[in-house]
Amino acid sequence: MAVARPVDPLELETPSALGRWAAAAAEFCRQRPLGAIGAGAILFLFVVAALAPVISAYDPLAVHFDAMLARPSALHWLGTDAFGRDVLARLIYGSRTALLVGFGSAIVGAALGTILGVGSAYFGGRVDLYLQRLMDVFLSFPLIVLALALVAILGNSVPNVIAAITVPMVPRCALVIRASALSIREMPYVDAARAAGFGHARIILRHMLPNVMAPFLIMLTAFLGQAILLEASLSFLGLGVQEPTAAWGLMLRGAAVDFAEAAPWMAIFPGLAISFAVFAFNLFGDSLRDALDPKLRTQ
Amino acid sequence: MRRRAALLSLLAGLALAAHPAEAQDKPHYGGELVFVVPSDPPSYDAHEEETFGVIHPMAPHYNTLLRVDPFDRTGTKPVGDLAESWTVSRDGLVYTFKLRRGVKFHDGNEMTSKDVKASYDKIVFPPAGVKSLRKAAYSSVEVVEAPDPYTVRFRLKWPESSLPLNLASPWNWIYRADVLAKDIHWYETHVNGTGPFTFVEHVRGSHWVGKKNPNYWDKGKPYLDGYRAIFISSSAAQVAAVRGERAHIQFRSFSPVERDQLVQALGPKITVQESPWDCVLLVAMHHEKKPFDDKRVRRALTLALDRYEGSKALSRITLVKDVAGIQVPGTPYATPPTELEKLAGYGRDINRSRTEAKRLLKEAGVPEGFAFTFKNRGIPHPYEPLGIWLIDQWRQIGLNVKQEIIEASAYHPMLKRGDFEVAMDFQCGFIVEPDLDLPRFLSTSDANYGKHKDTVIDELYEKQGRATDAEERKRYLRAFEKRLLDEEAHILYTLQWHRIIPHSSKVRGWTITPSHYLNNQLDTVWLGE
Numbered sequence: 001m002a003v004a005r006p007v008d009p010l011e012l013e014t015p016s017a018l019g020r021w022a023a024a025a026a027e028f029c030r031q032r033p034l035g036a037i038g039a040g041a042i043l044f045l046f047v048v049a050a051l052a053p054v055i056s057a058y059d060p061l062a063v064h065f066d067a068m069l070a071r072p073s074a075l076h077w078l079g080t081d082a083f084g085r086d087v088l089a090r091l092i093y094g095s096r097t098a099l100l101v102g103f104g105s106a107i108v109g110a111a112l113g114t115i116l117g118v119g120s121a122y123f124g125g126r127v128d129l130y131l132q133r134l135m136d137v138f139l140s141f142p143l144i145v146l147a148l149a150l151v152a153i154l155g156n157s158v159p160n161v162i163a164a165i166t167v168p169m170v171p172r173c174a175l176v177i178r179a180s181a182l183s184i185r186e187m188p189y190v191d192a193a194r195a196a197g198f199g200h201a202r203i204i205l206r207h208m209l210p211n212v213m214a215p216f217l218i219m220l221t222a223f224l225g226q227a228i229l230l231e232a233s234l235s236f237l238g239l240g241v242q243e244p245t246a247a248w249g250l251m252l253r254g255a256a257v258d259f260a261e262a263a264p265w266m267a268i269f270p271g272l273a274i275s276f277a278v279f280a281f282n283l284f285g286d287s288l289r290d291a292l293d294p295k296l297r298t299q
Numbered sequence: 300m301r302r303r304a305a306l307l308s309l310l311a312g313l314a315l316a317a318h319p320a321e322a323q324d325k326p327h328y329g330g331e332l333v334f335v336v337p338s339d340p341p342s343y344d345a346h347e348e349e350t351f352g353v354i355h356p357m358a359p360h361y362n363t364l365l366r367v368d369p370f371d372r373t374g375t376k377p378v379g380d381l382a383e384s385w386t387v388s389r390d391g392l393v394y395t396f397k398l399r400r401g402v403k404f405h406d407g408n409e410m411t412s413k414d415v416k417a418s419y420d421k422i423v424f425p426p427a428g429v430k431s432l433r434k435a436a437y438s439s440v441e442v443v444e445a446p447d448p449y450t451v452r453f454r455l456k457w458p459e460s461s462l463p464l465n466l467a468s469p470w471n472w473i474y475r476a477d478v479l480a481k482d483i484h485w486y487e488t489h490v491n492g493t494g495p496f497t498f499v500e501h502v503r504g505s506h507w508v509g510k511k512n513p514n515y516w517d518k519g520k521p522y523l524d525g526y527r528a529i530f531i532s533s534s535a536a537q538v539a540a541v542r543g544e545r546a547h548i549q550f551r552s553f554s555p556v557e558r559d560q561l562v563q564a565l566g567p568k569i570t571v572q573e574s575p576w577d578c579v580l581l582v583a584m585h586h587e588k589k590p591f592d593d594k595r596v597r598r599a600l601t602l603a604l605d606r607y608e609g610s611k612a613l614s615r616i617t618l619v620k621d622v623a624g625i626q627v628p629g630t631p632y633a634t635p636p637t638e639l640e641k642l643a644g645y646g647r648d649i650n651r652s653r654t655e656a657k658r659l660l661k662e663a664g665v666p667e668g669f670a671f672t673f674k675n676r677g678i679p680h681p682y683e684p685l686g687i688w689l690i691d692q693w694r695q696i697g698l699n700v701k702q703e704i705i706e707a708s709a710y711h712p713m714l715k716r717g718d719f720e721v722a723m724d725f726q727c728g729f730i731v732e733p734d735l736d737l738p739r740f741l742s743t744s745d746a747n748y749g750k751h752k753d754t755v756i757d758e759l760y761e762k763q764g765r766a767t768d769a770e771e772r773k774r775y776l777r778a779f780e781k782r783l784l785d786e787e788a789h790i791l792y793t794l795q796w797h798r799i800i801p802h803s804s805k806v807r808g809w810t811i812t813p814s815h816y817l818n819n820q821l822d823t824v825w826l827g828e
Binding site for chain 2: 065254
């Protein structure tokens, strides 16, 4: 009878971190093709934003009165606006504003929401009570109304717009993360850590936060699309970023409204860009949620 | 696109060409004029208000001592309204007005010099607790006298040749003296004038109705049976009201795009009247903030502007058009274009101007790419397009300008606080007259937001105001303009607003003027077929 030789663990071929990520990505693409399309579109947006000065044939801020309201042509692929500014160039540079505001507010909002949600669940008692009531107050305002009020108070620079979009996102994220963290708090390993005498900070950072990463990522991707839409809405209402900065929402207001009939390209293309970005983030976010949610993983 | 623009221009041209002939038709009696007013009146007392929301619906109920000739397109020719004639003493210190006889208030009482005196006393010497926005414009008036029932006399502290125009102010409605004596605030909530139309009703936010005054002193007028002012704030809804022929006219202005839409939709049913508008956007530069305390930097900002190219292009998309100095083009004291071109920033050779601007910035130690914030008012037309244009022009001399839009109601407090480096400022007048337009540039003026201190400007203003000879006055005004816009570049004029009134071709007898506060008595207006 042949006896199996014991395997030395060191002889096993362990894939590198990069390899593991590549494998996970390939698996994600295979199982979630729509999510992969969303991810591809997001990647495309990043490339466009990063290479804007290289791929744009025109300065997005330069006024050319001799080319006012030019319809799409070989010279100006998507036409020009009322100031003769190239619409494509402004769309390309506008992706920078969309991604900056989108990522800025979504990352800060989701991070703050996570900290508050985990803290609230971990400490419980009065801390939880007061924090949750505070969150309830914020949640009682519709997202756009709260953002409008904040930007009206703070002013309409890019950092202020990011702050105005961030604040309404925090309680929404905190609520979801708290629900996850409440179940983690009851896990034996958290009790064990507490029994071992570890401090609150270590327990939260080492044992609870890593375990709410899945809902964190889901909230983050869901917020990204919302944040881009909110930035466009604020800019459209004149409360977001200001001219002459290239921003998609901004491109939809002013002369785009005045010339909606005579020069529809001024409104159509920025509108499509907003829809494209929001759709991409939503597709990716939904697939990521499906992939990370254990209940949905087998479906 | 180009073909459509050409067609629109042709139609507008036809409409414009058709108008003078129609104006010569014999007036028809009857009908109700319906017009849109973009704003509600805050109170009924024009002496204390400054919005067209008061003038447009209510001016038909009143008369003023003098008025601007309703057929004068420049809006600068005073004619008698309640005054039949007037004389000036040799020293220019006494103006005597003879009043019309048989003029009655709508309540049946006769109008006499007592009423004119009481109204002007309220405007010029308001008692405590009474607001009079135009008190400062009459600082030369020492006393108003009523020596007999049909004579009014204004005694001045110093000669002021602009007094007749100032007395033609559309805000200076004549009220009943007895009513004012009983309750000086009565007119804030009631109407009782001598005008061609009597008051019927006002439903706030909805409409204002007036009907023909059968006892009007100017026999044969008014021609209309009545009028209805409908309050609509949305500009799209205003256009829709005219396009749907639910309103004949809106007396403020439409944008060039809205004009084109109406002309395209209604063709010959629309007549377009256009005029330079006595409104201009200025750029205030804060003289107490570096580097704008340096006149080389201020001159560079004005030299950067290609006003002629801007005029051509921006007039297609917003309410501006003419390149102008301190007076509306075409009016008596306006600087002729050839002289205007000699001022900094008004030259035809923009490359030369911008080279000079860059040299001045370098000389003043302002580095390439110097950044500052330009504060603009949160009103779409013409503030936003002009803001974009200015920033582009300044970029071309190497400045990096960020725009901050300030919400309209917070805008004036910001200017008054001086909380800006460079900011959009504006001026709108009711009559083009240097004495009314220029006091804001005096060192002591509350509206001198850039806070310049310039005794030369102050002296030139005083001299032009006291000059009795028109040519002498022009010389002082040219010197004032050169000092203000060129030598010291205290402030920067952008482009003159342009008033566009596309109205139903049925509306006759109404002539556009440079001010949307003028010509709203409606006594000369009639409705054609």
